[in-house]
Amino acid sequence: MRLLILNPNTSDSMTAEIATAARTVAAEGTEIVARSPRFGATAIDSAAESYLSAVGVMDLAAAMLAAGEFDYDAVILAGFGEHGKDALQEMLTVPVLDIAEAAAHVAHLLGRRFSVITTLARSIPPIQDRLLLAGLDAHCASVRACGLGTAEVDADPAGAVQAIVDEAAKAVAEDGADVICLGCAGMAGVTGAITAKLGVPAVDGVAAAVALAQALVGLGMSTSKAGVLAAGPDNPRCHWPLSTSLGLDP
Numbered sequence: 001m002r003l004l005i006l007n008p009n010t011s012d013s014m015t016a017e018i019a020t021a022a023r024t025v026a027a028e029g030t031e032i033v034a035r036s037p038r039f040g041a042t043a044i045d046s047a048a049e050s051y052l053s054a055v056g057v058m059d060l061a062a063a064m065l066a067a068g069e070f071d072y073d074a075v076i077l078a079g080f081g082e083h084g085k086d087a088l089q090e091m092l093t094v095p096v097l098d099i100a101e102a103a104a105h106v107a108h109l110l111g112r113r114f115s116v117i118t119t120l121a122r123s124i125p126p127i128q129d130r131l132l133l134a135g136l137d138a139h140c141a142s143v144r145a146c147g148l149g150t151a152e153v154d155a156d157p158a159g160a161v162q163a164i165v166d167e168a169a170k171a172v173a174e175d176g177a178d179v180i181c182l183g184c185a186g187m188a189g190v191t192g193a194i195t196a197k198l199g200v201p202a203v204d205g206v207a208a209a210v211a212l213a214q215a216l217v218g219l220g221m222s223t224s225k226a227g228v229l230a231a232g233p234d235n236p237r238c239h240w241p242l243s244t245s246l247g248l249d250p
Contacts (some may be wrong), residue, residue: 099205118183
């Protein structure tokens, strides 16, 4: 089984961290390939950067398909609720998972209500929107921000632990959460610290998505093409894939 994990930002260090987190939980025989777009932002902390990242991951998938290089059993979009998942589901026939939805689904299996700990306060509404779109908002006790940007978490994950754990403690004590979801792919190493201090399960979205992707592939499941996720109309597109048109390195 081959899983393609797309880090929607262009940070090489975060892509490597995501790959490590995924391989830690992958079953024997599962190959993890982590990629990032050929253009975009090194960190995603705004709506504009999220939309740009969506074009970047779509471009990467389109270039791989055009070159006959797409040979994966499932795709994981490793941005916590970033844009692009629906487009990838249209473009591909294999399962496509978003780590925000994957984390929330797993959290719902472990407790009645979960809270998400994300980076900056401006990231809260997009996560709330993604959970609402996925029908998971009724089980979300809160979405809280630790006050650190994506790049800061990426640069010093150990230093970010205390800020993340502090917000998780408030979510449990004040919001009634009994499961914590980590709202950034770069937070994967904090699950143990949360569980040790607060005594509640903590879910890393990358790990959750890998487990669910393996289950779906093992069950022989794929994305439905009977409705809105059917392949889109083949309208002419100029300069697409953009990276190929610009001659960017693969």
